Amino acid sequence: VSTDAVREGVHFFFDDAPADIASKALAVNVSDIVAKGARPLSYVMALSFRELPDQGWLTDFAAGLKEAQEKFGLHLAGGDLDRAPGPLSIVITIFGEVPTGTMVTRAGAQAGDGLFVSGVLGQSAFGLRLRRDRDLAGVWGLCRDDAQELVQRYLRPDPPHALAPLIRTYARAAMDLSDGLIKDLGRLCATSGVGAVVTMDDVPVSDAVAGVLARKPHMRDLVVTGGDDYQVLLAVPADRETDFTEAAAAQGSHVSRIGRITADVGVRLTDSDGRQIVLSKTGWDHF
16 A cells, blocks of 8 residues: 655646546656565545636546556545645555565565666656747757657656556566655665665666757756656665566566665665765755
8 A cells, every 4th residue: 555645846847748647647657565575456536626627627637647547457446636825736545466475665674686677767857848938948958859758758658557567577676766866865875774875877868868868968867866756776685686577578677776785784876996986966956
């Protein structure tokens, strides 16, 4: 069971498409369940509006939910609708299932484990900046398709739900990435009582993000601190790394080894020569 909320002005813009808002609200919850190695089953949802939106908005919101439900394989089991002052708020509680005793937590990482992430990182963080200012596409040298790809990933996260069985099978510890790789890795390490080393050049990015970084290398920190990735971070025993990567490739899932777990506590980010990279912040702070 997991609960996550999305709120207008924090997680989405007031004029985002209703279908995009619905899709994001469900996807960020699916991300939590998948990171435990679980299969999503159902969810309940509470909506809080300033005033009831028109029928067209509700129809599009429902269509976005339906599309996301079909993609992730779960259904709506109930919920609540309320009117309250303040921005639109959507709170979802999601239910999933795993075989008894196989749920993966943040607590199992051990020194020597390989650190992996699914997918690519940084798309949503760059997409958010483009959503705020479309003129950045020209500044960054992006074509229209690449700019749209980044904005779309911000609007509609795509957690790797197919990876759940492999997380159960191969990961000692895992968690979803919502507040930035470095911040979330710090949480996993603190829970497991270990540390980690990550090599920046090994962190996977899309071609669009790579293009931006080629022109604006000072923005590289955003890849590991920007957040809203909704990918999965995993600690995999060294002797199972090859099996894990081969199994992921066989099912069409993209995973990358970005570092390793260490006995020394703390998270270190280094360049390809092993020099430490100092960050001004580690990720998104809620308070």
